[in-house]
Amino acid sequence: MPIFDYKCRSCSHQFEKMVRGSEIALCPSCNLSDLEKLLSVPGISTQKSRQHSFGIAQQAAKAVKKEQNHAQREYERNYIKDHS
Ligand SMILES: [Zn+2]
Structure with a gap:
């Protein structure tokens, strides 16, 4: 299952989320789906x-x-x- 890094456009909260199929990620901080998918995955390199x-x-x-x-x-x- 792919884990993506997101940044919330409305509150700038950054988080990782496992996304299944067509599931829409929501910001855990403000619960909005106005998210930017980040391409860099710092977790893997560390x-x-x-x-x-x-x-x-x-x-x-x-x-x-x-x-x-x-x-x-x-x-x-x-x-x-x-x-x-
Ligand atoms: Zn947010």
């Missing part, structure tokens, strides 16, 4: 960049974990060497 930085954070966490595993193996190897 979500995308949020997912993007989340992906980077995950990769960084993975890299740290790899590093820790490596250090752990190195430690065990040295320990065995020293104690055998």
